[in-house]
Amino acid sequence: MINTKVEKPKAFLAGVNLNDPNFDYYMTELSELTQANNMEVVGQASQKLENIVAGTYFGLGKINEIKHLAQGLKAKALIINDELTPTQIRNLESMTKLKVLDRTELILEIFSNRAKTKQAKLQVQLARLQYELPRLHPSENNLDQQHGSGGASGGFANRGSGETKLELNRRTIQKQISAIKKELQAISKQEQVKAARRNNSRLPKVALVGYTNAGKSTTMNELLRAFAQDAPKKQVFEKDMLFATLDTSVRRIELDDDLSFILSDTVGFVSKLPHNLIESFKATLQEAKDADLLVNVVDSSDRNMVQMINTTQKVLTELGITHVPMITAYNKADLTERNYPQIEGNDILYSAKDPESIRQLADLITKRVFASYDKVNLLLPLNSGKEMAYLHQYGQVITEDYQDDGIHVIARLAPSDIIKFKKYEV
Ligand SMILES: Nc1nc2c(ncn2[C@@H]2O[C@H](COP(=O)(O)OP(=O)(O)OP(=O)(O)O)[C@@H](O)[C@H]2O)c(=O)[nH]1
Ligand SMILES: [Mg+2]
Known part of the structure; x- marks a missing residue:
């Protein structure tokens, strides 16, 4: 029989515990997030520290331990419980030989896989570019490394110095960011019009x-x-x-x-x-x-x-x-x-x-x-079709009784509508 089951990439989780009482909860969440990103969690490790180690996040001994544990479990990725600096990511990757993903990138990946509508896609893409911008590094052609979010990554046949390439990448990302922001503003305006209509309905x-x-x-x-x-x-x-x-x-x-x-x-x-x-x-x-x-x-x-x-x-x-x-x-x-x-x-x-x-x-x-709504007794003229429709739409009509002298209504209304219907109150 052919085994068609696709193996999920194996991930090892790790975090520094700065004596946070919620640390275990964050690690549980990290595990859920990793699985939501279609990866298999094969193990985890943590280190108690007073402060994060600036260049490497963990202490060196811990990194070695993680490397061996993760290798033994055939992990391909190392998922870190916090947002890392670009230097920390680079150092951890070269020391462990694992692909390192921090918590922020993990969440961004899940969001970009889930986004279906144009607005959601743009929102995720914006967040992603903003995350990447300060992480650009002269030695890497970051635009070629973009994944998932569908960013414009083609057409960078630049062979200039690292510096120039970095500048170019930075400018391109900044341009993309402002283009997305503009598009989102346009969408948000349309939404505001719809929301205003809803607000009008009160x-x-x-x-x-x-x-x-x-x-x-x-x-x-x-x-x-x-x-x-x-x-x-x-x-x-x-x-x-x-x-x-x-x-x-x-x-x-x-x-x-x-x-x-x-x-x-x-x-x-x-x-x-x-x-x-x-x-x-x-x-x-x-x-x-x-x-x-x-x-x-x-x-x-x-x-x-x-x-x-x-x-x-x-x-x-x-x-x-x-x-x-x-x-x-x-x-x-x-x-x-x-x-x-x-x-x-x-x-x-x-x-x-x-x-x-x-x-x-x-x-x-x-x-x-409806807690702020009050009960009122009203007497409206018999030809008050429009007013009755309004009361039904925006208030709670408890009784309505058509008699010779008019329509007797008991209703619960918002404070502003009570003022509006004051002249009919009996
Ligand atoms: N047993 C049980 N399952 C529930 C109940 N309410 C929701 N669920 C299940 O919980 C899961 C998540 O439900 P959703 O309604 O998608 O949750 P949500 O809060 O909208 O989640 P996100 O949109 O992902 O933030 C689904 O599998 C639901 O069937 C409940 O009262 N009992
Ligand atoms: Mg939902």
């Missing part, structure tokens, strides 16, 4: 955020299935893998009792997300910034749940999203021993795959986003 905006693979997209899909027309067409991509979602999807959720809100699903987080990547995904994450409510989806069955919650908090802070009210949604309760669904204050323990959970989650969300 429906409350709710954004799903959280650690990657927590179940944000699944939660969105199940809310759509329960509360949206034409749900099959509106489903988003969900899968058991890191960074399945890189684009923002925005959908309207309509509850039976006339409550609607706008829901968005977006890219998930991981620790030490490269700063450039966060920067270039800011436009995508704008939806979370503009939200009236964040739903922080957490995988409650993961033993690193607390660190994952902290990671999400850190990334949100880095994005400047600190002002939006939040509920924490502890998902995947079906994989735990606990009873669900269960609501406690602002939090819910649930499973996205359980319809009753989804109903209660929707209920909790609407309670929060």
